[in-house]
Amino acid sequence: MRFDQARLDALRSAVDTGTFEAAARELRVTPSAISQRIRSLETETGRVLLQRSKPVRPTPSGEVLLRLARQVDALGRDADAALWREGASVDGDPDHSHDDDAPRLQPLPLAVNADSLATWLLPALQPLADEIAFELHRADESRTTELLREGAVMAAITTDPVPVQGCSSVVLGSMRYRPMASPAFVERWFGGDDALAALSRAPIVVFDRADELQHRYLVGRGVDPSSPPCHLVPSSADFVEAVRRGFGWGMVPDLQVHHDDPLVALDPTHHIDVVLHWQQWQLHTAALARTATAVRAAAARALRP
Numbered sequence: 001m002r003f004d005q006a007r008l009d010a011l012r013s014a015v016d017t018g019t020f021e022a023a024a025r026e027l028r029v030t031p032s033a034i035s036q037r038i039r040s041l042e043t044e045t046g047r048v049l050l051q052r053s054k055p056v057r058p059t060p061s062g063e064v065l066l067r068l069a070r071q072v073d074a075l076g077r078d079a080d081a082a083l084w085r086e087g088a089s090v091d092g093d094p095d096h097s098h099d100d101d102a103p104r105l106q107p108l109p110l111a112v113n114a115d116s117l118a119t120w121l122l123p124a125l126q127p128l129a130d131e132i133a134f135e136l137h138r139a140d141e142s143r144t145t146e147l148l149r150e151g152a153v154m155a156a157i158t159t160d161p162v163p164v165q166g167c168s169s170v171v172l173g174s175m176r177y178r179p180m181a182s183p184a185f186v187e188r189w190f191g192g193d194d195a196l197a198a199l200s201r202a203p204i205v206v207f208d209r210a211d212e213l214q215h216r217y218l219v220g221r222g223v224d225p226s227s228p229p230c231h232l233v234p235s236s237a238d239f240v241e242a243v244r245r246g247f248g249w250g251m252v253p254d255l256q257v258h259h260d261d262p263l264v265a266l267d268p269t270h271h272i273d274v275v276l277h278w279q280q281w282q283l284h285t286a287a288l289a290r291t292a293t294a295v296r297a298a299a300a301r302a303l304r305p
Contacts, residue, residue, distance in 0.1 A: 003041070008069035010037035011049060011058075015066055018055030041065065058150065067151035067166060071283050074154060078285040081106055105133040106287035111148060111156035113141035114207065115175060116276065118236035119255040121157070124298030125291070132287045140210040141276060148279055154288055155280035157295075167279045172296065173303025174273040179217055179266040180257065181249035186264055188246075200227040203248035208234045213251035213272055220270070255302065273304065 013023035014034060024031040042049050049062035058066050081104045112121055117138060125134055137147055144156035149164045163169035181189075189202040200223050204214045209232075215225035231247045233239045236256070243250045249266055257263055278295055280288060 003044070003065070003068065004037075005072065007037040007041040007044075008065065008072060010034045011041060011062065011065055012069035012073065014038060014050065014056050015058055015062075020056070063150050067281075070151050070154070071281060074281075074283065074285050074288070077104075077106055078287065080104060081286070105131060106285070107133045107135060108155075108287050108291060109135040109137060109153040110291070111137045111139050111144035111153040111158070113144065113157055113276075114138055114236040115253050115256070116141075116157050119253065120298055120302035121295070124294045128287075128290055128294060132291065140208070141274065143210065145279060154283075155278065155292065158277050158279055159274060160279070161275075161277050163279055166282055168282050169277050169279045170296065172276045172278050172299035173305055174275045176254045176304055177213055177251040177272045177274065178254065178257075178268075179214075179249055179270065180243055180252040180263040181266055182244055182246040183262060183264055185246040185249060186266065189249075190266065196221065196223060199223045202228055204228050204230045205233055205239060205242045205248040205250035206230050207236070207239050208232065213274075214249075216272060217251060217270065221267075276303065 009027060010023060010033075013026050014020055017023050017026055020031045020034045020038075023034045027034070038050060045061065045065070047061035048059050049065060051057045051059060084104050117136065125132075128134075135153075137144075137153055139147060141157060141159045144153075144158040145160045145164055147153045148156040148158075148167060157172065161169060161171070185202075190198045192198065199218060199221060204218075206214055214230075218225040218228075229248075231242060233242045233247070239250060240252055240256050242248070243252060244261075244263060251272060252263065276299070278292065278299075280292055
């Protein structure tokens, strides 16, 4: 089946902007033209592609065509950049000093987990920042594939080893987490002999409602994870800072613990390894290929094999 590009653009823009009216402004057509193009696409496929909510949302069938629309758009941008580079080379303007000759940064949406973003990922992307406009979607590493499945991103760092349909998956390595706390917190809450009783009472720090690392540790020690109170700190750097300041104990990645860090391990013999994977569209663009190479190389240096 061959799909009309204008109809695919209407679908993509409606999802990106949230309404037919905003999509019409982006594509410089009328809202009725957007509605007609999407309705024609639904007639062509025999499927409902959008939930007419506010904002509009793709149905499972709509997600399939949304990925196609984004992939076609990415290929078009990649070709545009290649033509610009060829033109600049022919014109003999290596400095690209004119406004019309400004280099075209290729947009690349990625889904990343907060701890990778706070530690090893940004240095990996830095050398490419003059060529690629990164759009980073922060999500829990167990949920980043949802963004990939929806077509919102072209690649994701995820704990899911099973590739999303139309994607490839490679192992990056693992991040090791240990139960850590400040010395004063340990003295206050774990000064007695009954460690299990202390774990059921001592406050914990969690990143967000989806952060299950602390709960996994407690369950492994035979403690009901709903027993201790918790502080919610939805920032990777501030999460560790809250643990340092004695708000509670938390599962802290080794990559965020420095050699002179005052944090101490509650249980030096216990850790949790979170295996990360790189999933990406099975689609070749220069920006995606260069990013994948940089991410894999950085992960090989920073993560555990």
